[in-house]
Amino acid sequence: MNRAIFAQPELTLSKDDFLFFKEEIKKRSGINLSQLKTNLVQSRLRSRVVQLGLSSFQEYRQCLQRMQANDHEWQLFINQLTTNKTEWFREEMHFHFLVNHFLPRWEKSGKAHLNVWCGASSTGEEPYSLGMVLQQYFQAKPLSFSILATDIDTTVLQFGSNGIYPKVDLEKIPSPYHSYLDRGTADIIDWLRINHKVKNKITFEKFNLTSEEYPWTGQFDLIFLRNVLIYFDEHMVRHVSEQCFKAAAPEAALFIAHSESLQNLKTSWSFREPSVYKKGKALHW
Numbered sequence: 329m330n331r332a333i334f335a336q337p338e339l340t341l342s343k344d345d346f347l348f349f350k351e352e353i354k355k356r357s358g359i360n361l362s363q364l365k366t367n368l369v370q371s372r373l374r375s376r377v378v379q380l381g382l383s384s385f386q387e388y389r390q391c392l393q394r395m396q397a398n399d400h401e402w403q404l405f406i407n408q409l410t411t412n413k414t415e416w417f418r419e420e421m422h423f424h425f426l427v428n429h430f431l432p433r434w435e436k437s438g439k440a441h442l443n444v445w446c447g448a449s450s451t452g453e454e455p456y457s458l459g460m461v462l463q464q465y466f467q468a469k470p471l472s473f474s475i476l477a478t479d480i481d482t483t484v485l486q487f488g489s490n491g492i493y494p495k496v497d498l499e500k501i502p503s504p505y506h507s508y509l510d511r512g513t514a515d516i517i518d519w520l521r522i523n524h525k526v527k528n529k530i531t532f533e534k535f536n537l538t539s540e541e542y543p544w545t546g547q548f549d550l551i552f553l554r555n556v557l558i559y560f561d562e563h564m565v566r567h568v569s570e571q572c573f574k575a576a577a578p579e580a581a582l583f584i585a586h587s588e589s590l591q592n593l594k595t596s597w598s599f600r601e602p603s604v605y606k607k608g609k610a611l612h613w
């Protein structure tokens with residue numbers, strides 16, 4: 329019989345503790361939790377409180393308050409509170425748009441290398457989906473691409489950079505791309521590995537979108553920033569979109585999710601169609 333289960337304390341999050349966690353996650357990641365998210369915070373932080381051997385959220389709060397700003401515990405706190413839901417080929421129409429509109433025009437720009445940034449890459453399904461589409465489009469052409477995949481959450485970055493996924497995911501990946509997956513055998517029969525043709529083109533790195541000044545200027549031809557703006561307040565969405573604009577190359581495309589919009593924010597991006605924006609006014613693609 330496991331006595332630890334019986335010894336586990338009943339943990340309830342007080343309003344004050346919730347407000348502390350809510351403020352800290354907003355300050356550190358821009359994630360703007362509504363007052364209704366008490367249960368979410370309680371369930372996400374409970375495991376950390378138990379792991380640390382603490383007996384209440386208040387003790388965890390006091391523990392965080394004693395930490396230096398750069399203490400690793402703050403990273404673990406952020407990792408617990410991010411929502412990492414993602415899917416292979418999510419919002420598939422974006423991939424069709426790329427192949428049918430954006431890439432044919434980009435090819436005419438005379439550039440030989442497509443520089444892509446996936447700014448909230450989660451566990452990697454999004455940058456690898458992109459990588460498969462681009463690898464297939466560019467094969468047999470004298471063109472190359474690279475993808476920078478970033479996220480604030482170090483756990484998902486580690487998972488993504490491993491490039492290993494359960495075999496059941498095959499059903500979610502269109503068959504023309506199965507050649508970019510190595511199937512496991514023997515002990516690893518239930519797993520798939522992203523093959524080097526795609527994996528070698530993708531680099532995973534930590535980057536916080538709330539950073540004051542992004543380290544890139546005029547660099548990315550294509551930016552995927554999907555299902556992350558939804559967690560930010562309007563001020564932060566504007567900041568992120570303007571920094572992305574600075575990071576983008578002339579004629580670059582920005583893809584956000586269909587549930588997100590920059591329409592009412594008067595940003596520098598030009599609207600192309602719902603969830604697709606362009607740097608520059610002329611509608612070349």
Ligand SMILES: C[S@@+](CC[C@H](N)C(=O)[O-])C[C@H]1O[C@@H](n2cnc3c(N)ncnc32)[C@H](O)[C@@H]1O
Nearest residue numbers: 357410414448450479480481536537554555556
């Ligand atoms: C819901 S997932 C979206 C994943 C993927 N883009 C998609 O559409 O499937 C949101 C991701 O944004 C990341 N995120 C949240 N705040 C962030 C920030 N300030 N900087 C970078 N990434 C952040 C989370 O860690 C999470 O992995």
